[in-house]
Amino acid sequence: MHFSSNVKQFVLVLIVGIFLLLGYVLFYILYDRKERLNRLIIGTIQSGLILFCFFSRTDVVAVTPWLAPIVWEGTFDPDLVDIIYKSMNLTIATTVFAVGKYVRFLQDFLETAEKHFMVDFNVRYYVFTDRPDDVPSVNLSQGRHLSVIQVPGSNRWQEISARRMEIIQTAIERQISREADYIFCLDVDSKFHARWGAESLGRLVAVIHPWFYQATRDRFTYERRPASTAYIPMDEGDYYYAGAVFGGSVEDVYTLTKVCRNQLEEDARNSIEAAWQEESHLNRYLLYNKPSKLLSPEYQWDDKKTKTKEVKVIRFSSVIKNYAEIRPNV
Numbered sequence: 405m406h407f408s409s410n411v412k413q414f415v416l417v418l419i420v421g422i423f424l425l426l427g428y429v430l431f432y433i434l435y436d437r438k439e440r441l442n443r444l445i446i447g448t449i450q451s452g453l454i455l456f457c458f459f460s461r462t463d464v465v466a467v468t469p470w471l472a473p474i475v476w477e478g479t480f481d482p483d484l485v486d487i488i489y490k491s492m493n494l495t496i497a498t499t500v501f502a503v504g505k506y507v508r509f510l511q512d513f514l515e516t517a518e519k520h521f522m523v524d525f526n527v528r529y530y531v532f533t534d535r536p537d538d539v540p541s542v543n544l545s546q547g548r549h550l551s552v553i554q555v556p557g558s559n560r561w562q563e564i565s566a567r568r569m570e571i572i573q574t575a576i577e578r579q580i581s582r583e584a585d586y587i588f589c590l591d592v593d594s595k596f597h598a599r600w601g602a603e604s605l606g607r608l609v610a611v612i613h614p615w616f617y618q619a620t621r622d623r624f625t626y627e628r629r630p631a632s633t634a635y636i637p638m639d640e641g642d643y644y645y646a647g648a649v650f651g652g653s654v655e656d657v658y659t660l661t662k663v664c665r666n667q668l669e670e671d672a673r674n675s676i677e678a679a680w681q682e683e684s685h686l687n688r689y690l691l692y693n694k695p696s697k698l699l700s701p702e703y704q705w706d707d708k709k710t711k712t713k714e715v716k717v718i719r720f721s722s723v724i725k726n727y728a729e730i731r732p733n734v
């Protein structure tokens with residue numbers, strides 16, 4: 405017979421509960437009063453622990469083999485996280501590229517970020533675009549600021565996507581290192597739907613790609629040609645990380661962008677382009693420089709994908725877009 409994991413869990417808690425109850429009755433009959441009181445206290449703590457296990461996440465893995473947390477709904481206390489981080493007066497930089505027709509995504513991105521992203525923190529958005537006049541004016545809450553930085557356009561989306569590493573590296577050198585403590589680099593073709601808070605902060609942070617979190621390593625679309633600097637052999641790899649979200653301390657992200665930029669340029673000199681451009685290089689970097697925190701696919705869902713039962717909250721997702729219409733090339 406097949407039971408779902410929730411039913412199994414419920415039956416297990418029921419059986420343990422019955423045993424505890426029987427235990428109480430036995431001790432009540434057999435022991436003196438002081439002993440009974442002690443046992444009652446221990447029993448109450450045990451029941452609390454069992455209830456905690458029942459309500460916390462047992463259906464997902466919430467830690468990596470190198471002991472970095474994987475953030476899922478139900479694995480952290482948002483109020484406690486807020487109390488800890490809000491007293492630090494942190495500034496979070498957020499880079500977003502809107503080159504060519506992608507400026508059309510900015511309005512929803514920024515408006516939903518104002519509702520859900522790092523609410524009550526200092527946030528500095530850095531919008532990189534070739535169309536500064538088309539950047540919409542969005543009302544920002546107190547403590548939030550937006551800079552527009554002009555970048556060249558391109559007739560290849562692969563180049564726009566991949567050049568982000570170099571441009572972010574330069575922006576950190578010129579400006580961001582003096583203006584922020586943490587940084588997140590996000591895709592613009594996305595919307596926020598629910599809390600994305602300080603639980604996501606860490607030295608080096610990556611998100612598990614929504615299409616690969618249930619897949620085995622052999623399915624990961626890493627770059628498999630040894631000629632590329634993004635190469636990952638078949639028997640290596642921890643997770644498949646999405647290129648649409650990475651972050652961490654400004655210093656650590658600076659090193660990441662610098663290494664990926666150099667490798668992208670080395671590949672270009674050798675006339676090789678990794679399977680998924682900067683996403684391939686990001687995956688290679690994170691294999692040998694383990695992230696200190698992973699975000700579950702709640703932080704990078706895809707609107708094309710049906711919600712799975714592990715995903716209790718979608719916090720940020722890629723919107724459905726017409727690739728042929730929006731990109732400069734196919």
Ligand SMILES: CC(=O)N[C@H]1[C@@H](OP(=O)(O)OP(=O)(O)OC[C@H]2O[C@@H](n3ccc(=O)[nH]c3=O)[C@H](O)[C@@H]2O)O[C@H](CO)[C@H](O)[C@@H]1O
Pocket residue numbers: 500501502503504505506561564565566590591592593647648679680681682683722730731732
């Ligand atoms: C389904 C699919 O194809 N996924 C890949 C695709 O993701 P995506 O479909 O998410 O790529 P995308 O078109 O969103 O491009 C990434 C980001 O680059 C910026 N941008 C891109 C093109 C443009 O004309 N203007 C512009 O501003 C924009 O911020 C966008 O969010 O490409 C990435 C590029 O490495 C990754 O490899 C992904 O795995």
Ligand SMILES: [Mn+2]
Pocket residue numbers: 591592593648722
């Ligand atoms: Mn995207």
